[in-house]
Amino acid sequence: MRSMSLLREITPKLKGFCVSAQDTGLHRCAGQIMAEIEQGLEKHYKEVLSVSSADSHRMGLKPITFTRQVLAACFYPSLLNDESIPLDARERAQRILGECEGGSIGSYTAERGIKKIQASICKFITKRDGVVSDPENIYITNGSQASLIIVLKLLVQSEGSLKTGVLTPVPSHSTFSMAVAAQGGLVVPYYLREEQGWAVQLEELRRALHTARGQCNPTMLYVINPGSPTGHVQSKDSIAEVIRFAAEERLFLMVDEGHQDNVYGKGIEFYSYRRVLYEMGPPFSSTVELASFNSISKSVIGECGLRGGYLELVNLDPLVIPYIYRFISMNFLFLMFCKAALRQCSLL
């Protein structure tokens, strides 16, 4: 009896969302194939690899030794004097511990992360884009999904006459759509098509936006570049086109750039939205609001289990910043932000 009353109490936002048909269909199909293999059915392959979560360690990628050595020495400082660990790894661990309260990885860190690690992220972004990145815009998080949820929590309105609509690529990873629904927003799909090389098409963005108006208030555009799961890498011109569209339609750009080192193919180069935005100059460079996400889960590090990443906010109204601080210092988000030092160490 008690559990029935509890069930009634569960928030409708949570009850309302479901795992995408695409995901459940894929898992069902994989399960069926594996059962058939076990029963001895003849196939021209012997196993099914589950790559849908893009977890490269699960698929056998070996961890980068240096990262693990630094982490090991941070966790067990006696290793700082152990010559079986290379000097550069020990020195890095020493520098990290020097930045931790009480010299221990076990202490809480500042809301936006360990300052030195924030500075190191800025150095990386500045070198990548050729435009100086400000540490004040960097928020270290527990991975891209946590960063996305933070931005959604901040901007999605679920009350009032019209819900916030978030333009979302299809196909993409289903956790994002679930996160939008869980915040009470509405997913507005825009379709990427294989016959168009999975490229983002401006006409399709326009179609999605105009269809959504009236049903919701579309104010956010989510882009994944390089695409996941498509692998498509947007050209500089395509990015500029999307930025112009966001400016015209006053959309907040959420750009998931976690796969930026997963770029293969002759002559293909990754351009960050931030870089293109600054290269476009005013008024775009000073007005278009952008959140860029990066993570240690992807590319060569592939440390999904460590849960680490950062969020960079560009051109946010300064009046909004105090609300972000208020928001991240609220207890329920304590875990979402950077309290665990472990995952930050691999970002240095």
Ligand SMILES: Cc1ncc(COP(=O)(O)O)c(C=O)c1O
């Ligand atoms: C585009 C994209 N963003 C974010 C994530 C999740 O990243 P994280 O592990 O940092 O939460 C994934 C996972 O596959 C992804 O493909």
